[in-house]
Amino acid sequence: MGLVACQHKMNQPVTTESNTLEKLLQGNNRFAAAHPLHPDESRQRMGEIAKGQHPFAVVISCSDSRVPPELIFDQGLGDLFVIRTAGNLVGGLEIGSVEYAVEHLQVPLIVVLGHEQCGAIKAFVDGSEAPGHIKDIIDSIKAEPEISSIAKDDKDRLVHCIEANLRHVTLQLQVQSFIIREKIEKGELRIVTGKYDLEKGAVTLLKQ
Ligand SMILES: [Zn+2]
Numbered sequence: 001m002g003l004v005a006c007q008h009k010m011n012q013p014v015t016t017e018s019n020t021l022e023k024l025l026q027g028n029n030r031f032a033a034a035h036p037l038h039p040d041e042s043r044q045r046m047g048e049i050a051k052g053q054h055p056f057a058v059v060i061s062c063s064d065s066r067v068p069p070e071l072i073f074d075q076g077l078g079d080l081f082v083i084r085t086a087g088n089l090v091g092g093l094e095i096g097s098v099e100y101a102v103e104h105l106q107v108p109l110i111v112v113l114g115h116e117q118c119g120a121i122k123a124f125v126d127g128s129e130a131p132g133h134i135k136d137i138i139d140s141i142k143a144e145p146e147i148s149s150i151a152k153d154d155k156d157r158l159v160h161c162i163e164a165n166l167r168h169v170t171l172q173l174q175v176q177s178f179i180i181r182e183k184i185e186k187g188e189l190r191i192v193t194g195k196y197d198l199e200k201g202a203v204t205l206l207k208q
Pocket of ligand 1: 062063064086087088115117118119120
């Protein structure tokens with residue numbers, strides 16, 4: 001139960017902090033089993049991290065209120081460096097935040113986390129008109145080559161588009177950031193892609 005690490009593949013042999021993914025997976029198992037420990041929320045922890053932050057993972061997730069990384073991975077203050085946008089989309093500013101975490105804070109793991117029934121991807125699939133800057137989100141999804149390759153009459157189009165968007169963001173981080181690319185090549189950083197099941201509370205890692 002809980003986190004299913006099927007189809008999991010590492011990008012590179014990891015030489016540092018190889019237990020960080022395991023720590024997240026175990027936390028998600030606790031959450032999905034409704035036995036969270038709520039670690040690192042004490043006054044003592046606040047005092048420790050007031051001196052400086054040492055998060056062990058970057059999580060890029062959707063802004064959706066049902067997918068808060070600290071809760072679903074059962075982690076606490078100072079544990080995760082989180083970037084959240086609708087559809088877990090990233091551009092220059094978001095990638096800059098990730099670079100800060102991996103370059104200055106030496107975070108060894110990035111998790112790109114999507115979820116079922118993602119409203120941003122659903123809006124694109126439905127083809128509805130989007131007002132204001134919401135249109136920017138839809139246009140960004142529409143421009144992803146991975147999304148374009150999904151057939152219009154695909155019976156599971158939403159699911160496949162959500163996974164295509166995750167593959168796109170995971171690749172985009174490596175293509176657009178030489179800092180991230182170099183860290184991966186040196187075996188100092190690893191990127192994994194996960195999808196969250198809203199009903200089970202479980203994260204499944206996707207093949208990369
Ligand atoms: Zn979403």
